[in-house]
Amino acid sequence: MPLLESRNLTHYFDGLCAVSDFNLDVEPGEIVGIIGPNGAGKTTVFNLFTGVYRATGGSVLFDGSEIVGRTPSEITSLGIARTFQNIRLFKELSVLDNVRVAHYAQVRYNAIEALLQIGRYRAEEKRVTDRAMDLLAAFRLEDHAEEPAGNLPYGMQRRLEMARALATGPRLLLLDEPAAGMNPNEIVQLMDLIQWIRKSFGLTILLIEHQMRLVMGICERLKVLDFGATIAEGLPRDIQNHPKVLEAYLGEEVSP
Amino acid sequence: MSTVLKSAGRGWREITGNRAFMPSLIVAGFVFSFAAAQFELLDPYVQLILMYVGINIILASSLNLINGYMGEFSVGHAGFMAVGAYTASILTVSVFPGGATFLLFPLAVLAGGLVSALVGLVVAVPSFKTRGDYLAIVTLAFNMIIKSLIENLEAVGGPRGFLGMEKLTTLPWVFFWTVLSVWIIRNLVYSNFGRGVLSIREDEIASDLMSVNTRHVKLIAFVVSSFFAGIAGALFAHLLQYINPRMFDILKSTDILIMVYLGGIGSIAGSIIGATIFTVLLEILRPMGLWRMVLMPLLLVILMIFRPRGIMGLREFRWFVPLHDFLAVRLWRRKKEAADASS
Numbered sequence: 282m283p284l285l286e287s288r289n290l291t292h293y294f295d296g297l298c299a300v301s302d303f304n305l306d307v308e309p310g311e312i313v314g315i316i317g318p319n320g321a322g323k324t325t326v327f328n329l330f331t332g333v334y335r336a337t338g339g340s341v342l343f344d345g346s347e348i349v350g351r352t353p354s355e356i357t358s359l360g361i362a363r364t365f366q367n368i369r370l371f372k373e374l375s376v377l378d379n380v381r382v383a384h385y386a387q388v389r390y391n392a393i394e395a396l397l398q399i400g401r402y403r404a405e406e407k408r409v410t411d412r413a414m415d416l417l418a419a420f421r422l423e424d425h426a427e428e429p430a431g432n433l434p435y436g437m438q439r440r441l442e443m444a445r446a447l448a449t450g451p452r453l454l455l456l457d458e459p460a461a462g463m464n465p466n467e468i469v470q471l472m473d474l475i476q477w478i479r480k481s482f483g484l485t486i487l488l489i490e491h492q493m494r495l496v497m498g499i500c501e502r503l504k505v506l507d508f509g510a511t512i513a514e515g516l517p518r519d520i521q522n523h524p525k526v527l528e529a530y531l532g533e534e535v536s537p
Numbered sequence: 538m539s540t541v542l543k544s545a546g547r548g549w550r551e552i553t554g555n556r557a558f559m560p561s562l563i564v565a566g567f568v569f570s571f572a573a574a575q576f577e578l579l580d581p582y583v584q585l586i587l588m589y590v591g592i593n594i595i596l597a598s599s600l601n602l603i604n605g606y607m608g609e610f611s612v613g614h615a616g617f618m619a620v621g622a623y624t625a626s627i628l629t630v631s632v633f634p635g636g637a638t639f640l641l642f643p644l645a646v647l648a649g650g651l652v653s654a655l656v657g658l659v660v661a662v663p664s665f666k667t668r669g670d671y672l673a674i675v676t677l678a679f680n681m682i683i684k685s686l687i688e689n690l691e692a693v694g695g696p697r698g699f700l701g702m703e704k705l706t707t708l709p710w711v712f713f714w715t716v717l718s719v720w721i722i723r724n725l726v727y728s729n730f731g732r733g734v735l736s737i738r739e740d741e742i743a744s745d746l747m748s749v750n751t752r753h754v755k756l757i758a759f760v761v762s763s764f765f766a767g768i769a770g771a772l773f774a775h776l777l778q779y780i781n782p783r784m785f786d787i788l789k790s791t792d793i794l795i796m797v798y799l800g801g802i803g804s805i806a807g808s809i810i811g812a813t814i815f816t817v818l819l820e821i822l823r824p825m826g827l828w829r830m831v832l833m834p835l836l837l838v839i840l841m842i843f844r845p846r847g848i849m850g851l852r853e854f855r856w857f858v859p860l861h862d863f864l865a866v867r868l869w870r871r872k873k874e875a876a877d878a879s880s
Contacts, residue, residue, distance in 0.1 A: 331746055333742065333746070352745065353742070353745040353746045354745050354746075354748050354749055354750045354751065357745075357746055357747065357748040358748050362746075362747075363746060365743070369740050369742075369743040370739075370740075370743075371735065371736050371739035371740060371743070371744075372739060373735075373738075373739055373851060374732075374735055374736070374739060377865075377866060378732055378735070381729075381732055382732045382733065382735075382736045382744070382747055382749060383747040383748060384729070384748075385729060385732070385733055385747065385748045385749045385750070386748040386749075386750070387748075388729040390728075390729070392730060392757050395724060395725060395728035395729060395730055395731075396721050396724050396725055396728075396761070397721070397724065398724050398859070402728070403861060405729075406728075406861065406862070406865075407861070407865070409729070410862075410865040410866075410869065411869055411872075414866065414869040418873070423870075426866050427866055445747060446747075448747075449747055449748045
């Protein structure tokens with residue numbers, strides 16, 4: 282059974298059709314890429330999957346259950362986590378707290394226990410802190426745990442965003458342009474990182490990307506969007522020479 | 538000279554870093570406040586000012602939870618105070634049996650807090666959908682509604698006010714409630730819910746997407762904040778022994794806002810410093826008459842220009858941070874080093 286099933290997913294902003302009839306099956310363990318020119322509706326698809334927008338039509342099944350209409354925090358707790366195109370860390374909070382916030386749904390004490398520091402409060406705080414630190418260590422960020430997240434250099438902020446997303450305990454990870462603003466060397470490192478994340482956390486990954494090097498390098502399947510519609514899908518090497526894709530990116534060929 | 542200073546600094550850190558430091562300070566403070574009230578160690582006027590300081594600390598730290606930690610802009614805090622003040626006063630004057638009010642006073646204060654918290658629950662609901670300026674207007678309207686509601690309730694004296702309370706608010710009681718509210722608000726901030734509150738300030742959508750149940754978090758923040766505003770109101774009413782609706786208007790809310798922004802947003806220490814400076818300065822400036830009402834806002838303007846986040850702005854004294862949280866990273870590192878060494 283696919284982990285994520287999108288059926289005729291459609292979204293309108295007032296009269297403007299941002300996504301139309303988006304169909305996608307993502308099998309467990311896959312890395313699937315969504316590409317397309319600017320404004321094609323790629324990020325809108327992510328916003329629909331994570332509940333930021335409520336789809337105008339269609340359905341999305343995650344692990345067999347409908348998620349259209351659920352709130353973002355419910356969907357995240359079910360096991361879909363994401364990063365953002367423009368980094369959205371909690372800048373004034375410490376690196377550690379950024380990751381601890383993302384454990385919100387996994388902490389097992391109630392408000393009364395928190396307010397009076399009784400019951401499970403101490404043990405749970407220790408558990409969450411240790412898990413968050415372990416996760417930071419896996420992303421080589423443990424030495425910066427107590428710094429404000431906004432003070433980290435760009436590359437580390439990208440890594441922290443992934444660590445934070447993983448802290449929610451996802452099964453499906455949505456990466457929105459993870460290579461934005463990276464040089465070729467950093468992109469190679471990022472590809473290794475994504476492969477490593479998939480293997481060590483047992484994840485399924487769906488990513489949006491413009492960098493063809495990254496997309497061709499790690500995606501097993503691609504889906505190409507243009508003006509909200511799917512114009513092609515298949516294996517990376519087939520997509521590369523697909524006439525419709527070339528047209529969307531480069532324009533129509535002029536016959537001599 | 539410098540070595541003396543250094544070792545003094547180290548000694549100070551050792552004392553304040555001790556697990557028993559805060560509890561012993563609190564016990565000493567309580568004993569002192571009790572003795573001061575009982576044996577008149579302090580001038581009654583000084584005692585009165587100290588009680589105002591305590592009440593204002595409760596008000597400032599509870600408002601800081603919403604405005605500083607959560608990053609919303611509530612301008613109706615005096616409304617919650619009014620609810621607490623009237624609830625507790627009605628209880629001690631009309632409900633509780635005459636001879637027992639002294640014993641039942643803590644219950645009255647608690648009831649004031651609880652009723653106010655219930656009202657806070659109602660005000661929290663619009664905060665699910667509205668933010669920033671719009672929520673500010675909602676809280677402003679709430680403040681006005683409470684005030685005109687009381688003005689039109691003949692049963693509690695209407696615009697003439699309500700009196701007949703005994704002077705039940707004493708220095709030890711104010712000390713107790715101040716410590717309790719600061720402690721609970723601090724506990725909230727350094728918990729899972731507190732991190733949720735902070736993340737809402739930083740980026741509400743990202744917070745929601747990181748599994749934080751933002752509605753639940755807002756509800757808790759508003760309930761705790763209004764609970765303590767109600768407590769402060771109850772103490773205030775039994776200190777003054779007379780309350781009227783005009784005491785809890787927008788001007789009072791503005792005073793509390795000044796304390797919060799003076800001391801610093803997102804800081805317990807800031808709330809305490811802000812409330813103390815505000816209260817004491819107003820008393821010192823009393824001989825200036827009306828001019829102090831000019832000087833205070835002027836001070837605030839100057840502060841906002843040179844230090845827009847207030848005196849403490851988003852920083853905290855170390856002894857307000859729970860020790861287990863303060864040491865958490867260090868403990869993890871030590872454990873890791875031990876694990877690395879053994880492998």
